[in-house]
Amino acid sequence: MDKEMSNWEAVIGLEVHVQLATKSKIFSGASTLFGSPPNTQACNIDLGMPGVLPVLNKEVLKMAIKFGLAINASINSPTQFARKNYFYPDLPKGYQISQLDSPIVEGGFLQIEIEGERLKKIGITRAHLEEDAGKSLHEEFENHSGIDLNRAGTALVEIVTEPDFRTPADVRLFLGELKQTVEYIGASNCNMEEGDLRVDANVSVRRSGSSRLGNKTEIKNVNSFSGVERALSLEISRQIATLDAGSAVGQQTLLWDDHREELRKMRSKEESHDYRYFPEPDLSPVRVTQ
Ligand code: ADP
Ligand code: MG
16 A cells, blocks of 8 residues: 555544532532541432432532633533433442533544644533542552442533544643643642543544545543553554454454553444433432523
């Protein structure tokens, strides 16, 4: 294959979970303090026990609105919560309260400065509120997994970008800008070690000059900015090699292993979830005044 034919361009979009710095959880008064003994900080509401009712934490809403204003977005009013159904050992209640239609924040952007001169706009499609799940611990136990539900019900904002990135370096610049913005408005401590900022990166490759999007893969579980950059570079090379060899890129989810510097296949598109979203019956839509 001649050189002209192997002229590829990467396309990247991010989904970033930011843990909000509230003292109590998104729908309950339980503490969010990090590092407490396992399973001491999830109350009946966080665990979704029968008969309990969630109440939205006002601080969470304020932080999300501040974030929306900081990224030049629209604030939806009313904004509405939705129930996303799935079971996982660290989500024993069987659903997560999230947002689908009318997320609190919609249609904003952040700018990054490329090579110290050109400004590039990165579109932010939406940012919605949701509760976090607990944590599965695989390392401390032999032949078992531990479940710590302390994190259940912690407030998250999930930020979804447009597929506006063309290089892993741009992604890193954006993450720096995003972190600075969120820290400045006091919405999160952005402590990477404590998982305050978690990045999933979607990536595809297409012929330079083409406007069609290629098949994407999703890289999950990356908890450092340099990890995101390295994982993306590796995956872009793999996709280019696949396409150069005349094969197609399969839609799949990949897990980044930071110690081994490698990507492992987690699931293919056929195994993807159907979450059966429906409007959250326990929370009324929220009207935001000017
Ligand atoms: P899905 O329904 O598979 O989750 P979404 O349309 O919700 O996909 O997009 C999720 C993220 O993936 C967004 O950040 C978006 O910008 C990005 N994205 C979507 N399509 C592509 C693509 N072909 N290549 C790279 N990124 C993409
Ligand atoms: Mg998605």
